Amino acid sequence: MHGCVGDVQPDGSLTFVTGMDMYNYDGDDFLSFDDTNGVWIAPVEAALPTKRKWDGVQVLKEYTKGYLENECMKWLKEFMEFGQHTLQTSLYNFSLAPPEVFVYTSKSKVETNVVLNCMATGFYPKDIILQIKQNGRVLEKLDGVESSGVRPNDDDTFQRKDHVEILKTDVLTYSCRIIHKASDIDIEHLWTADSKTGIIIGAVIGSIVVVGAVVGLILYKTGILGRFSMLYNPCLYQQWCEIYCFRLFFYHVTDITNRAVKCCAVVCVSHQHLSYLDRIIDM
Secondary structure, rough: OOOEEEOOOOOOOOEEEEEEEEEEEEEEEEEEEEOOOEEEEEOOOHHHHHHHHHHHHOOOOOOOHHHHHHHHHHHHHHHHHHHHHHHHHHHHHHHHHHOEEEEEEEEOOOOOEEEEEEOOOOEEEOEEEEEEEEEEEEOOOOOHOOOOEEEEEEOOOOEEEEEEEEEOOOOEEEEEEEEHHHEEEEEEEEEHHOOOOOOOOHHHHHHHHHHHHHHHHHHHHOOHHHHHHHHHHHHHHHHOOOOEEEEEEEEOOOOOOOOOOOOEEEEOOOOHHHHHHHHHHOO
């Protein structure tokens, strides 16, 4: 084992304190270099012949002493500077990145309740204040608030999640406040039952619009839209559609000669036409 110990000076330089150049045999100390006196030390009798031999080689002692006091110190200083730069860069980057905040609900074991979650993630250092508020009042442990505590992420940042159970019919206003002093962040995210419903409805409608657009494009490109237009007429001209359905069938048959692609989509057909439709789809 080779190494050295230095003392950091006010000007940032390193002063040599001590060095080590040690050899072991079968897990036990065998031989080591005394940098102060410039001699080899044999802790066991079996090492005495080697000690006497190496003590007689002046060049080896001078080289070992010079390596520990100069070369080793040079590497030590470079490693320290690199480590400090990496640490400062990491702290700088993390301090500029505000914690991500998520406010959402999850299912409760109690049918009439939902779990309101407030989560902050991606922050550094780990000191953070997280508050769940009800109409501006900070909820405490006595109000049923539970916390995961600060936990590490896999990228050296941290996360924390607090939650509390509330009634599904609760019309009060809830918010999640995050205070992260290291990154100078103090934000508050509002949550209401109406905003949650709006997000869900918006997502569902958006998905239906996208799916409908894709279906229409495929039907138009493949020329099937005109071929199966008769399937839509019974539904469009019928005032009451007893069964509304949205069936989307995609299947393709690749043939070396024709390279045919068949696509069939059926929207809103009554039960009177389902049997006829199934026969067409099976073709």
